[in-house]
Amino acid sequence: MSDAVSEPRLLDAGEAALVVEFGTTVDPAISDRVLALDDALGADPPAGLRERVPTYRSLMLHYDPLVLDRAALADRVRALVAGTATRAAATTLWTLPCCYDAPHGEDIAEVAERTGLAPDAVVSTHAGATYRVYMYGFAPGFAYLGGLPQALAVPRRASPRPPHPANAVVIGGGLAAVATVPMPTGWYVIGATPARLYAPERDPSFFVGAGDLIRFEPVDAATFDALRAREAAGEAVVRRWESR
Amino acid sequence: MAALVVEASGPGITLQDGGRHGYLRYGITAAGPMDPLMHATANRAAGNPLDATAVEVSTGGVTVTAAEGAVGLALVAPGFRVALDGAALPGAVALTLEPGRTLAVRAGDAGSWGYLAVSGRLDVAPVLGSTATHTRSALGGLDGRGLTAGDRLPVAEGRPGAATPHRLVVPWLERDARLIRVVLGPQDDYFAPDQIAAFLTGPWTVSPRGDRMACFLDGTPVKHAKGHDIVSDGVAMGAIQVPGNGLPIVLMADRQSTGGYPKIATVIGPDLGRLAQARGGARLAFRDVTVAEAVAARKAERDHLREPAAREPVVRTDFASDFLLRLNLVGGVTDGRA
Numbered sequence: 001m002s003d004a005v006s007e008p009r010l011l012d013a014g015e016a017a018l019v020v021e022f023g024t025t026v027d028p029a030i031s032d033r034v035l036a037l038d039d040a041l042g043a044d045p046p047a048g049l050r051e052r053v054p055t056y057r058s059l060m061l062h063y064d065p066l067v068l069d070r071a072a073l074a075d076r077v078r079a080l081v082a083g084t085a086t087r088a089a090a091t092t093l094w095t096l097p098c099c100y101d102a103p104h105g106e107d108i109a110e111v112a113e114r115t116g117l118a119p120d121a122v123v124s125t126h127a128g129a130t131y132r133v134y135m136y137g138f139a140p141g142f143a144y145l146g147g148l149p150q151a152l153a154v155p156r157r158a159s160p161r162p163p164h165p166a167n168a169v170v171i172g173g174g175l176a177a178v179a180t181v182p183m184p185t186g187w188y189v190i191g192a193t194p195a196r197l198y199a200p201e202r203d204p205s206f207f208v209g210a211g212d213l214i215r216f217e218p219v220d221a222a223t224f225d226a227l228r229a230r231e232a233a234g235e236a237v238v239r240r241w242e243s244r
Numbered sequence: 245m246a247a248l249v250v251e252a253s254g255p256g257i258t259l260q261d262g263g264r265h266g267y268l269r270y271g272i273t274a275a276g277p278m279d280p281l282m283h284a285t286a287n288r289a290a291g292n293p294l295d296a297t298a299v300e301v302s303t304g305g306v307t308v309t310a311a312e313g314a315v316g317l318a319l320v321a322p323g324f325r326v327a328l329d330g331a332a333l334p335g336a337v338a339l340t341l342e343p344g345r346t347l348a349v350r351a352g353d354a355g356s357w358g359y360l361a362v363s364g365r366l367d368v369a370p371v372l373g374s375t376a377t378h379t380r381s382a383l384g385g386l387d388g389r390g391l392t393a394g395d396r397l398p399v400a401e402g403r404p405g406a407a408t409p410h411r412l413v414v415p416w417l418e419r420d421a422r423l424i425r426v427v428l429g430p431q432d433d434y435f436a437p438d439q440i441a442a443f444l445t446g447p448w449t450v451s452p453r454g455d456r457m458a459c460f461l462d463g464t465p466v467k468h469a470k471g472h473d474i475v476s477d478g479v480a481m482g483a484i485q486v487p488g489n490g491l492p493i494v495l496m497a498d499r500q501s502t503g504g505y506p507k508i509a510t511v512i513g514p515d516l517g518r519l520a521q522a523r524g525g526a527r528l529a530f531r532d533v534t535v536a537e538a539v540a541a542r543k544a545e546r547d548h549l550r551e552p553a554a555r556e557p558v559v560r561t562d563f564a565s566d567f568l569l570r571l572n573l574v575g576g577v578t579d580g581r582a
Contacts, residue, residue: 011430014510015538017480019430026475051268053478055502060478065539136271137502140381200371206270
């Protein structure tokens with residue numbers, strides 16, 4: 001790795017949160033550094049550290065300033081960054097069944113028109129890629145994925161489309177996502193997964209972590225319905241692989 | 245088991261504990277009280293842990309009764325109108341609600357939020373470790389929704405409250421919302437110094453369209469130096485984001501966990517509650533403080549919660565609250581005699 005890797009910027013978000021900013025862009029190398037620090041702090045969290053929120057380009061640390069001093073936290077962060085500049089490549093790959101057929105892939109025709117691809121090519125391109133979970137945000141279990149092929153890089157809609165069902169597989173703005181909670185969206189809905197990345201009553205409620213890899217496996221509508229029924233009965237239909 | 249029964253409820257009345265912590269990294273908002281100091285004060289007065297589940301009362305107002313036993317409680321809602329069977333009580337009061345009696349809390353001349361804590365434990369199943377209600381994602385509280393008439397809130401491990409109503413002496417809740425302290429950043433470098441100065445000076449007017457998610461401010465728009473789009477990063481409670489129209493939005497308890505607008509400053513923890521209590525039309529400005537100053541303010545706040553609030557017996561009157569309120573409204577009785 002380059003010795004030109006810059007020090008992260010430490011930015012205060014009030015007196016109870018510290019932002020460790022490694023960059024300002026969406027970039028797997030920046031994400032690696034974010035997740036390396038996230039892992040290191042998670043392995044041995046200082047008392048008073050309440051939450052770690054990895055994002056594309058920064059790690060937000062929520063802390064109790066009456067327990068954990070800002071300067072002590074900053075020192076800890078700098079030491080860990082110096083010692084763990086890189087992160088081992090992701091070892092966890094999840095395969096999510098995905099139905100691109102009607103009624104799930106509502107916006108595929110629109111994406112085909114905007115990209116110049118045939119609808120089948122939209123599906124095969126999306127299903128042919130491996131995605132990286134950059135972060136969760138926006139809504140419970142809403143997973144922002146990188147790795148969308150350039151051919152599918154359509155801008156987000158100027159104004160939101162009507163609400164989609166739970167667990168929609170969406171693309172927009174050069175990114176992909178799994179949108180767990182029904183809501184209006186500026187993204188394009190190209191499919192749905194019967195797997196629930198987020199299920200508050202399940203233990204664990206979440207199993208896919210930031211930094212993990214995801215692939216989508218096309219299934220037809222009948223298979224989707226069968227898998228969704230199994231998922232509703234408490235079974236997890238996502239498959240986990242150790243990629244190496 | 246004794247229970248608190250909701251006889252009537254306006255919009256925006258929810259159950260809140262200290263918040264749902266540990267899941268922000270999965271996009272789960274903490275929720276929790278809009279005014280953490282007032283919530284903790286009510287719990288302390290009721291003899292509970294500071295982060296216990298309490299009813300957060302909005303200006304929508306709520307009416308409760310007790311069923312299957314008396315319920316000891318502490319209500320901290322300064323500025324609200326409070327009545328027990330029609331007799332006016334102070335806005336901050338400890339009492340025992342006997343079955344058959346009715347406690348009504350209505351918006352008064354000040355304040356947006358109040359807290360009703362029972363002496364004991366509101367027996368509500370936690371979701372992801374917390375009972376805090378986040379209505380936008382339908383999590384926590386009662387099925388993730390606000391309270392409605394007919395809801396029954398069982399009180400486990402109930403303890404008797406004050407035999408007669410007692411006023412709670414809570415001077416630390418007499419807070420001024422005209423000057424709100426902030427720590428600049430994390431994206432203050434997206435704004436030129438003169439715009440940061442203009443942001444601090446304001447004045448800003450609190451928009452009436454605020455809710456548990458955000459407080460919207462009206463005033464002279466703040467100009468961005470480097471555009472208004474950033475790659476999403478984490479959002480703290482109190483973060484002040486400035487979207488494209490230049491009008492600041494303070495993100496509150498029900499905020500999203502991440503966001504894509506530059507955040508010019510962050511309201512310090514001790515001032516979140518006073519901002520939350522400001523009503524639409526209130527005017528305010530900001531003052532920037534250091535992290536150390538903000539931590540000192542937190543320590544001072546914590547000291548108010550070491551002991552339960554002092555109590556004074558309420559001098560009972562036989563006047564119905566409607567009659568008292570009419571007296572208050574007249575204010576011309578004196579003039580009439582002059």
